[in-house]
Amino acid sequence: xxxxxxxxxxxxxxxxxxxxxxxxxxxxxxxxxxxxxxxxxxxxxxxxxxxxxxxxxxxxxxxxxxxxxxxxxxxxxxxxxxxxxxxxxxxxxxxxxxxxxxxxxxxxxxxxxxxxxxxxxxxxxxxxxxxxxxxxxxxxxxxxxxxxxxxxxxxxxxxxxxxxxxxxxxxxxxxxxxxxxxxxxxxxxxxxxxxxxxxxxxxxxxxxxxxxxxxxxxxxxxxxxxxxxxxxxxxxxxxxxxxxxxxxxxxxxxxxxxxxxxxxxxxxxxxxxxxxxxxxxxxxxxxxxxxxxxxxxxxxxxxxxxxxxxxxxxxxxxxxxxxxxxxxxxxxxxxxxxxxxxxxxxxxxxxxxxxxxxxxxxxxxxxxxxxxxxxxxxxxxxxxxxxxxxxxxxxxxxxxxxxxxxxxxxxxxxxxxxxxxxxxxxxxxxxxxxxxxxxxxxxxxxxxxxxxxxxxxxxxxxx
Amino acid sequence: xxxxxxxxxxxxxxxxxxxxxxxxxxxxxxxxxxxxxxxxxxxxxxxxxxxxxxxxxxxxxxxxxxxxxxxxxxxxxxxxxxxxxxxxxxxxxxxxxxxxxxxxxxxxxxxxxxxxxxxxxxxxxxxxxxxxxxxxxxxxxxxxxxxxxxxxxxxxxxxxxxxxxxxxxxxxxxxxxxxxxxxxxxxxxxxxxxxxxxxxxxxxxxxxxxxxxxxxxxxxxxxxxxxxxxxxxxxxxxxxxxxxxxxxxxxxxxxxxxxxxxxxxxxxxxxxxxxxxxxxxxxxxxxxxxxxxxxxxxxxxxxxxxxxxxxxxxxxxxxxxxxxxxxxxxxxxxxxxxxxxxxxxxxxxxxxxxxxxxxxxxxxxxxxxxxxxxxxxxxxxxxxxxxxxxxxxxxxxxxxxxxxxxxxxxxxx
Numbered sequence: 076x077x078x079x080x081x082x083x084x085x086x087x088x089x090x091x092x093x094x095x096x097x098x099x100x101x102x103x104x105x106x107x108x109x110x111x112x113x114x115x116x117x118x119x120x121x122x123x124x125x126x127x128x129x130x131x132x133x134x135x136x137x138x139x140x141x142x143x144x145x146x147x148x149x150x151x152x153x154x155x156x157x158x159x160x161x162x163x164x165x166x167x168x169x170x171x172x173x174x175x176x177x178x179x180x181x182x183x184x185x186x187x188x189x190x191x192x193x194x195x196x197x198x199x200x201x202x203x204x205x206x207x208x209x210x211x212x213x214x215x216x217x218x219x220x221x222x223x224x225x226x227x228x229x230x231x232x233x234x235x236x237x238x239x240x241x242x243x244x245x246x247x248x249x250x251x252x253x254x255x256x257x258x259x260x261x262x263x264x265x266x267x268x269x270x271x272x273x274x275x276x277x278x279x280x281x282x283x284x285x286x287x288x289x290x291x292x293x294x295x296x297x298x299x300x301x302x303x304x305x306x307x308x309x310x311x312x313x314x315x316x317x318x319x320x321x322x323x324x325x326x327x328x329x330x331x332x333x334x335x336x337x338x339x340x341x342x343x344x345x346x347x348x349x350x351x352x353x354x355x356x357x358x359x360x361x362x363x364x365x366x367x368x369x370x371x372x373x374x375x376x377x378x379x380x381x382x383x384x385x386x387x388x389x390x391x392x393x394x395x396x397x398x399x400x401x402x403x404x405x406x407x408x409x410x411x412x413x414x415x416x417x418x419x420x421x422x423x424x425x426x427x428x429x430x431x432x433x434x435x436x437x438x439x440x441x442x443x444x445x446x447x448x449x450x451x452x453x454x455x456x457x458x459x460x461x462x463x464x465x466x467x468x469x470x471x472x473x474x475x476x477x478x479x480x481x482x483x484x485x486x487x488x489x490x491x492x493x494x495x496x497x498x499x500x501x502x503x504x505x506x507x508x509x510x511x512x513x514x515x516x517x518x519x520x521x522x523x524x525x526x527x528x529x530x531x532x533x534x535x536x537x538x
Numbered sequence: 539x540x541x542x543x544x545x546x547x548x549x550x551x552x553x554x555x556x557x558x559x560x561x562x563x564x565x566x567x568x569x570x571x572x573x574x575x576x577x578x579x580x581x582x583x584x585x586x587x588x589x590x591x592x593x594x595x596x597x598x599x600x601x602x603x604x605x606x607x608x609x610x611x612x613x614x615x616x617x618x619x620x621x622x623x624x625x626x627x628x629x630x631x632x633x634x635x636x637x638x639x640x641x642x643x644x645x646x647x648x649x650x651x652x653x654x655x656x657x658x659x660x661x662x663x664x665x666x667x668x669x670x671x672x673x674x675x676x677x678x679x680x681x682x683x684x685x686x687x688x689x690x691x692x693x694x695x696x697x698x699x700x701x702x703x704x705x706x707x708x709x710x711x712x713x714x715x716x717x718x719x720x721x722x723x724x725x726x727x728x729x730x731x732x733x734x735x736x737x738x739x740x741x742x743x744x745x746x747x748x749x750x751x752x753x754x755x756x757x758x759x760x761x762x763x764x765x766x767x768x769x770x771x772x773x774x775x776x777x778x779x780x781x782x783x784x785x786x787x788x789x790x791x792x793x794x795x796x797x798x799x800x801x802x803x804x805x806x807x808x809x810x811x812x813x814x815x816x817x818x819x820x821x822x823x824x825x826x827x828x829x830x831x832x833x834x835x836x837x838x839x840x841x842x843x844x845x846x847x848x849x850x851x852x853x854x855x856x857x858x859x860x861x862x863x864x865x866x867x868x869x870x871x872x873x874x875x876x877x878x879x880x881x882x883x884x885x886x887x888x889x890x891x892x893x894x895x896x897x898x899x900x901x902x903x904x905x906x907x908x909x910x911x912x913x914x915x916x917x918x919x920x921x922x923x924x925x926x927x928x929x930x931x932x933x934x935x936x937x938x939x940x941x942x943x944x945x946x947x948x949x950x951x
Contacts, residue, residue: 083736085756089847103759105738106847110759240765244736244756264790268765272757361792374600405642420674427638427654429631434677439628452639 077123077130079116084244084272086111086119086134098122113247114298117276134274137192137251140230144187145215150180151315153306157181158188160303161279167300169258169280173308174463174490176315178281179206182254183213189277191251192230196239196269198257198463200437201444205466206233206256221246223437236260239269252277257463259284259483261298262291270298283308283490284483284523308486308493316493317471319501321526323517325509326392336511339383346376387511388477389418394425396506400474401426401454408447408470411456412488414477419458422476428454431461462487468494473503477513478520485520539771540698540705542791544608547706554789554798556702559605559695567698568691570598570606574613575688582686586619587679608698618685622675630672634658706800707771710787711754711762718748718782722854722869723817725842729850731776735769741844748782749842762797764790778804819924820854820870823897826926833860834930839867843890851885853894857933866893866933870924873899879917883908886915893936897924 077090086100088109093102099115102108111119116134123130150158154177157170161181166189172178186193195206200223210218210231219229222238228246253273255261258280261270270278280299285292312318328336350366350373353359367373401409413419416432423430429443429452446452448467455461462484473492478484492501507517546557559567573596581589598606638654655666662669674680688694707713719725732739732753742750753773755766770787777783785802827836839853853867871878882896886909894915898904906917918924918932 083756085759087756101759104846105740105759108847110756112757112760264764268757268763271760368600368603370600374603401642424670424673425651427634427651429635436624436628442632446636452635453643454639 077128079119079130079132079134081113081134081136081248081274082110084113084247084268086113086116086274088119090130091128112271113274114271116274134248136248137275138230140186140190140192140251142214142216142231144183144213146213148180150184151177153304153311153315154181154184157304158184161185162188164300164303166252166277166279168278168303169282169285169295169299169301171282171285171302171305173306173311173316173493174283174487175317175493175495176306176311178283179209179256182256182279182281183209185277185279186210186231186252186254187214189252191275191277192249193232193252193254194239194246194250194273194275195231195233195254195256196236197233198236198260199460200235201431201440201461202256202463203233203235204437204441236266236269239273240265243269243272247273247275250275252279254278255280255299258282258295258299259287259292262287262289262294267294267298284486286483288481308490312493315495317495317499317501319489319493319503321489321503321505323505323507323521324396326390326396326506328386328390328508328511329392332386332390333510336383336386339379339386340512342379343376343383346372346379384512387508387513388414389421390508393476393506393508394422397422397474397476398426400472400504404472405453407453407472408450408467409454409472409474410461410470410488410491411454412462412473412475412478413456413458414479416458418477419456422456426454426456428452428456430456432458433460435460459484461491466494467491468496468499470494471496471499471501473501475503475505477506478516480516480519482520482523485526486523489526539708540608540611540701542705542709544604544611545702545705546604546608547791549791549798552796552799554706554791554800556699556706556802559699563602563605564695566602567605567609567695570596570602571609571613571688571691571694571698574606574610575686575691575694578613578617578683578686578688581683584683585679586681586683589683590679605698608702609694612694612697612701613686613688616686616688617683618687619681620684621681622672624676627672627674627676630658630662630669631674633661634669634673703802704771704774706789706791707774707787708767709764709789709791710767710770710800711764711790711797712758712788713751713753713770713773714786715751715753715777716744716748716782716784717751717777717780718744719780719840722820722839722852724780725840725852728776728780729842729852731773735773737766737769737773740846741842741850743842747840762788762790817854817870817872819872823868823870823924823926823929824855826924827855827857827930830926830930834858834933835860841867843867843885843892843894845885845888845890848885848888849881851882851890851894857895857930859933859937864893864937866895866936868895868897868929868933870897871899871902872897873901876902876904879904882915883917886912889914895929895932895936897929 077088080087087106088097088100091097091109097109098118100109100111103110158181161168161170170178170181197203197206203220203222207218207220214231216231217229219227219232221232221234221242228249253275259282260266278299280295285295285302308316352363352366354363367377411422413422419430419432422428431440431443443452443455444467447455448469470492473488475488489503492503505517507513548555548557574593577592578589581592593610637658641654655669659666659669737753737755740752744750757763757765777785783804787800788797789800791798824836827834835858837856839856841853843851851869853869855868856865857868858865879898879902886894895918897918897920900919900921904917904919906919909915909917916932916936918929
């Protein structure tokens with residue numbers, strides 16, 4: 076009799092001869108048996124059945140999902156299509172839909188369709204809270220949470236990627252369906268293990284932008300399944316997403332800032348030239364850090380790099396212009412995005428608006444978002460933590476004071492104001508310090524159809 | 539625990555080597571350690587942000603930077619911080635932001651920051667400056683240092699050297715340790731830690747004595763992952779408690795880089811400072827057996843019997859018959875747990891290749907019959923205290939007959 080056991084995120088297979096070579100398994104001399112990543116469970120069971128081998132499955136610890144979908148919300152046509160393609164792919168695949176179009180509802184439908192205990196893995200605690208509410212309402216049942224100080228497992232459970240990486244080896248056999256929300260986070264040395272150590276035969280990935288700068292999105296097919304359905308922002312704008320415009324505003328540094336910027340930039344650039352570091356190469360940045368740590372001149376160059384970046388990203392004039400925008404949109408719901416926490420807190424202190432960073436406790440986050448949704452707060456400042464974590468249909472204005480060169484981050488920030496509401500016209504302002512390195516950073520992050528298409532209005536404005 | 543950012547290493551080919559702190563640099567390390575601790579003590583009552591800023595002011599050269607950061611981390615770990623009242627700060631923010639939102643919505647042109655702060659400060663009987671200071675009093679940088687218990691500079695620098703090894707093991711994907719312990723209990727403590735940390739291992743005896751352990755985790759079979767790095771780092775004290783230790787680790791030091799090898803052989807070991815000591819019941823049994831006369835020789839056992847996938851057995855004593863040199867290994871399980879007895883039964887049934895006698899208290903409610911069919915192992919269940927004569931009878935039976943236990947034979951008669 077072949078015996079399957081779940082052993083810390085792997086499958087311990089005993090009772091097979093070494094010559095039998097089950098799929099996905101390797102011979103483990105430490106335990107004198109076969110072993111496979113838990114991910115291979117479905118493939119292994121199918122092989123055992125096909126081979127006519129009797130087996131005792133002690134690995135599977137998931138159950139049939141008892142609660143039924145309690146909300147009769149009619150899916151939009153593209154959601155129905157996405158579910159059909161997911162089914163067709165045997166319950167393994169990735170659905171690519173723009174932020175705000177209702178990806179979560181596709182997952183709810185898929186969980187209900189598979190009828191197995193399900194785990195939803197998300198990148199932030201704000202999304203944990205959001206999914207907790209969604210699943211609780213949709214299935215009219217209690218929902219477990221792992222992460223942010225909670226460890227409660229239930230047939231429907233939400234967790235973060237960090238917690239999944241840490242704990243999947245313990246609870247990875249307890250779910251038959253796993254949903255990876257914002258699944259572009261999954262590829263990577265650590266998070267990948269969350270998928271490898273999970274036994275769930277049914278796997279759904281959700282994302283607006285599967286592509287990654289490092290090209291590692293290719294591993295998603297192995298960890299979750301192929302892309303089974305895809306729709307772009309421009310295909311859904313107007314009908315399912317709010318109409319939107321983007322506006323890039325060039326900000327001049329003050330004379331003092333400009334003088335300091337030029338000096339610091341020169342120190343930094345001169346060091347790069349002298350040391351022969353090419354930042355464009357794959358190891359350029361780590362080369363720079365390594366060389367900078369070896370000499371006084373290097374440490375000075377590193378400090379100069381930080382200062383010139385700080386001057387460009389948090390130019391005093393940006394905050395002045397933000398004041399104008401907050402006046403202009405005083406009756407709208409405005410999200411202010413920054414690249415770093417210090418600027419987010421500076422915005423908060425200067426304009427007396429609430430801020431959400433990784434240091435904000437869950438309870439206070441919830442309260443801020445709830446008041447933002449109800450209109451009690453008109454503005455919320457944040458660094459990166461809300462790139463993927465806020466779902467407020469009323470939000471219609473995004474102001475990007477600073478950000479990275481990441482296309483995904485920029486698209487996600489736009490997505491925060493795209494949730495459709497009758498008569499809504501969303502707008503994203505991007506404040507860029509002219510004549511600084513930030514201008515090229517801005518060019519890089521705008522390399523997406525959402526910023527280039529005819530449907531999106533884009534203009535450069537002087538303050 | 540230190541992070542890899544605090545560790546002073548160099549690469550030599552495929553090797554990762556710790557840079558020794560010696561000569562002038564060691565002197566500097568002591569000075570930096572003293573300065574960091576002095577600054578921390580002088581900042582008791584001030585904020586973490588202020589302390590970190592003051593630490594930045596301590597002049598260090600580029601090559602002392604990681605050393606300084608690592609020592610600062612150890613001083614920080616030895617310090618106590620107090621957070622501001624989070625509820626009070628959140629309540630203040632609620633009040634200020636609600637009023638500001640209200641003013642902004644009603645008339646943007648009249649939005650005046652100072653007026654809002656004045657209004658709330660007046661309401662609360664404080665000043666706008668104090669109000670601003672309290673607005674984010676619960677942030678980490680605002681935490682107040684209330685005590686610094688950093689040890690003397692010498693101890694701090696020694697602590698840094700040891701902590702560096704653990705920080706490297708945090709990135710380890712596999713560890714090969716050559717260990718030698720002077721007692722069965724020391725081996726047992728090590729294997730208990732391995733089991734507790736849910737690590738997998740292969741055991742190979744070394745010609746010169748001791749064992750070579752290849753340690754990693756279940757998933758390591760498929761991919762070199764640093765997932766078990768924390769467990770490997772936490773295993774280090776148990777490895778260092780062995781009398782002999784030579785360790786080699788495969789380390790993923792850079793994110794995309796090739797794995798490097800790190801070698802470590804401690805000069806000062808925690809275990810080496812304490813002479814090995816047998817448990818009381820084993821020492822008593824050993825003495826009792828010695829008193830029986832010249833028929834048997836008693837030696838402490840230093841063997842690890844490993845059956846992959848089932849577990850290890852670590853006997854306490856070797857009972858050697860003087861007449862023919864035949865030996866029985868004795869493990870005293872006492873009244874630990876029934877589970878450990880069943881694990882030994884499983885090991886014995888699968889065959890360990892040695893004659894083994896497991897000594898178990900009757901409090902565990904296990905019958906000697908469970909191993910009656912085994913040729914190579916037997917159970918001696920004792921009541922109260924272990925009787926050396928009965929134990930020897932079990933050993934003789936095991937060597938000569940492999941038949942029923944003396945008690946069972948007696949009952950049958």
